[in-house]
Amino acid sequence: MDVINAIVALLNFVIIPATAYGSQLALGALGVTLIYGILRFSNFAHGDTMAFGTMATILITWGLQSMGISFGVLPTALLALPFGIAITALLVLGTDKIVYGYYRRVKAKPIVLVMASIGVMFVLNGVVRLIIGPGDQRFADGERFIINARAFREWSGLEEGLAFKTTQGITIVTAAIVVAALFWFLNRTRTGKSMRAYSDNEDLALLSGINPERVVMITWIIVAALATIAGVLYGLDKSFKPFTYFQLLLPIFASAIVGGLGSPLGAIAGGFVIAFSEVFVTYAWKKVVTYLAPESLEPSGLLQLLGTDYKFAVSFAILVIVLLFRPTGLFKGKSV
């Protein structure tokens, strides 16, 4: 029985949260990696694009709620999501037209584009705070749990409860659908193939008549969708705060680099690697070990390897290890 209790505790506090967090990171990292692959720069504004998309979705969610529209047991934010994506797509296309397009035309060095993205980051940061303020916003509604801890305890007779939040379920399912759709698009459609061709070899792609502007435009739209979905899922699961989204930049970049910049598959793997190691290292293992170890060996401390505030240290340590031993990432990424 103790073994089952330990497994349930592990599921409850480590596996499920880490899977949800990993899905969010993977979606974020996919956006970063696509921009890197097609537009060839590291987009520092990505965290704030996520914040912007989430903000747009929240505002529309509030609008829908005030009109009395809801999505039953699911959060209303899912209904608002397509509108949020559309608004964010307009925004990123606008920034591309005003800011990045110029540097592409003059064939500026990638680092100049990175600088420009820092400028965009500042502007988006200001815009989001101007519109919705710097505080915490909760916008999840609908049924809170798929599996309730108490109901699970009563059903199974176990000591340990298992809670599976609706938002976690939605996160995992949505991420799976989005990733499947993205890979189908990249591998099976003509446009997706032209994007990959452009990413692999720009000159060759241009020679074979691929329209670069169209590729860039579609990339931005996909990135806007990915960023908004990732942001909304993260916000549903935890809460929305502009500064947290800015801080997500680090684990997202770490995921993209660990997987190999420019490789979509790598971004997903990287997201889960980073999320699982963050949760593993900052989780207090006392509970699980107490179930497994004989009574005489019961641990006295919390058995927490590092405090939760050091979760950045974990993404960073993995990043450094991967970079030192496999500079192009787990899945061979590209380097400009």
Place this chain on the structure above:
Amino acid sequence: MSMNWRNISLFALVALLIIGTGMFQSWNLALAILNMGLVSAIMALGVNMQWGYAGLFNVGIMGFIALGGLGVVVTSMPPVSAAWSAAGRELVASLLLGLAVIILAVFSYKRMSPGKLRTLVLIGILVVGFFAYRAVFDPAVQKIEAINPAATGYLGGLGLPVLLAWPVGGALAAVAAWAIGKTALGLRSDYLAIATLGISEILVAMLKNEDWLARGVKNVNGLPRPVPYEISLQQRDSFVAWAQNWGADPVTASSIVVKLGYAGLFLVVLLILIAASEAALRSPWGRMMRAIRDNEVAAEAMGKDVTRRHLQVFVLGSAVVGLAGAMMTTLDGQLTPASYQPLRYTFLVWVMVIVGGSGNNWGAVLGGFVIWFFWVQVEPMGQALMGFITLGMEDGSALKAHLLDSAAHMRLLTMGLIMLLVLRFSPRGLIPEK
């Protein structure tokens, strides 16, 4: 710099802006802007060494600034003898143990031939070492933090004069930069960016959580000052008489004199640094750095050790940033780890360097002043703008209240716009590199 009229007038314009602030708002505010402007200028100088001379993209400035602040605490605060006698020795022992583990790991990695055995040994050393370290470290920390946690709860500093803390802050930053550079500099430029971004977050997390070191989020207040306190000036009869002689209120006069004292100290540091960096830039070393920046392959073919030079300039630049961080903490009189935010400390300094003119020391200094001035002044301007926009709205409307509340966020927006405009229309900055 060729002292041409354009550059002189740019600096004169900044001086005019600050003097205008003094005349129309208050001299206290003007001097406060001047002081932080001087500190910002030094930060921008440091970043300019890395980016302008060598093309290194460091996004971890906040971490080095915070380390400089830590330098002030460990140098100038009086030692907490109770904490030292309780567990000081054990704590030092645990830190040495941690260091030994890292050295042993690096040593075994370098000496053993590649293979599974090496990996296993490496992991073994690190895992065993980590738990051994924690076994000594944790109890020591608990003992130290238990001693009078409301007032101290940390080890304190060395009790040395606070001016010594500035080079110490620089040295701390230099050591950290050396460790980062050793691992990350051989890699590509955007990896360096992410690595420095990560390390700065970790450094600040460390300051927030390691209470034994600098009290964490409980802050260290009342740092010693290199200039007299306002209150002690006000109590001195000669000062009061002197102030009244000028026809000034002694309270205002004392705070202005104190701020002028800081400004004098900072100005000396800035002038020394700028003289040194101008000399360095003109020396063969400076030419070599620019040659490396402009064409690494060619420089390498000429026999220059690119990675080594990069490491050198990375450490130098970070030390200057650390020095500025120490100066800033001294000016504030307290170390507040929770106030270190990347937008304010890392990216704002970047805006200063870009706007001022990367590769040009005077440009970086000018950028430091200009951007800091706007950073401070955009808030009242935003307030005025919002007040104007909402003029027609009826009182008590939610939108009006919201707009007035969010005027504070105009800063970020403005900084972003300034940076984008400069990048687009004047990519070499206000004072371009020659």
